[in-house]
Amino acid sequence: MQQQASFGQHDSGTLYLVPTPIGNLADMTFRAVDTLKQVDLIAAEDTRNTQKLLNHFEIETKQISFHEHNTQQRIPELIHQLKAGVNIAQVSDAGMPSISDPGHELVNAAIAANIPVVPLPGANAATTALIASGLAPQPFMFYGFLPRKSGAQTRELEQLASQTQTMIFYESPHRVAKTLAVMQSVFGDRQAVLAREVTKRYEEFIRGSLSELATYAEESARGEFVVMVAGRDEQAAPTSDLPLKDQVQAGIDQGQSPNDSIKAVAKANQLKKQIVYNAYHEIGD
Template identity: 75%
Template sequence: MQNQHSFDQHETGTLYLVPTPIGNLDDMTMRAVKTLQSVDLIAAEDTRNTQKLLNHFEITTKQISFHEHNTQQRIPELLAKLRDGLSIAQVSDAGMPSISDPGKELVQAAIAADLPVVPLPGANAATTALIASGLAPQPFMFYGFLPRKASEQTKVLTALAQQEQTVIFYESPYRLAKTLTAIQAVFGDRQATLARELTKLHEEFIRGSLSELITWAAASARGEFVVMVAGAQPQPPVVSDEPLKAQVAARIAQGDQPNAAIKAVAKANGLRRQAVYKAYHGLEETE
């Protein structure tokens, strides 16, 4: 068990997880700016991209690259700096570090080394899109980018198909129509929403059935997308005839009239009275 008090005095440095704007620079928080100004080093997914953000806010903190291709090389180096008392801010190109972006490996390594990890709140494409989607905002499941291989994609979608919560994916414009077609093939023609270019000048929400969105995407897909698909409809409980018969018989044995017993059993099981009546008398299988 590990108990971290984020803002106690530490002998080591702290790893700060700093979200950056997903489009509109005004979404940068004051705390995020102050953190990037005060840390000793910024670990950035793309230092060239992050430098533009730093220039905009007149931040002069030194950067070091940390991305999916140099993770194993960088982690020991960054941990050593943290142990030496240097504080590091980790940023991705847009949004939250670790969410469909580099980050989780460094976080896990820092925690394993008993180094403090402090997250900052801020811009996130998934939840920003969800609250304006028109679909149920909770519960929801964030998946991110689906696998590229068709067989792996189908396997993942099949596992998600019976989930009753809204499911959120990320996708590029180049694969959007194909991905929507794959989702429809497994999920059926559910309601869905596309959020395009969030917080930017051409922000757009496209709401409709998956079949309608496939047609739209084939002709109009541009920019980065959040794809949100309605969850599966809950299925009524399946109750076999024999337990129903036993429940009705038990109530009759306790003194209920048959019709009253059937009505009570139907209510207790969330079924129509007629379904329990037919089950009790063996007329047909319960619907």
């Protein structure tokens, strides 16, 4: 067990996790600005992008790059400086560090070295979009970006098909239409919401079925998207905790044909028949 106070006297520096605006500079908090001014060093995902933010708020603190391609090199350097008493703020290009952005490995390294890790509250696209979506705000599951390859994406969505909470994803404009189509094929035509350009001038919410949103995205998809999908209807939740293959086999053992058992299991689990077929025949494993 480790118990760590965020504030007080420490033998090391402190790692501050500082969220930055996701589009509207007015969302920067007073505390975030003060923290970036007071720390000794800012570890930024893109120093050029962060420099624009620093210039706007007249922050003169030195930066160092910290992104997914130099993580292994930078973490030992940053931990060494933190141990020497240097206070460091970590920022991503927009939003919360570690949430679909670099940061998690640095946090773990700091915790392992008994260095205080202090998070600041601030802008986050997922929860900001969720509260205006009209979908159930809790419970919810944040996923982030799905795999890009179609096969891996489909398999991941199949694993999520039984979730009953609202699911939140991030997606880019050139992939969102295809992703929505795959979601429809796996989840069925559930209600969903697209939040486009959250906090920015052209912020927009598009609400409807997955098929309607897929059509919209094919015709007009600009900006960054938060994709929110309703969870499966709890009234239609499966009555068995068995894996799909075992559910099909149970029906066969009771005298059903494999095809009839697959149909029954698909209906009971509110899933596409193809998903159950693939699970039973271990296709795609």
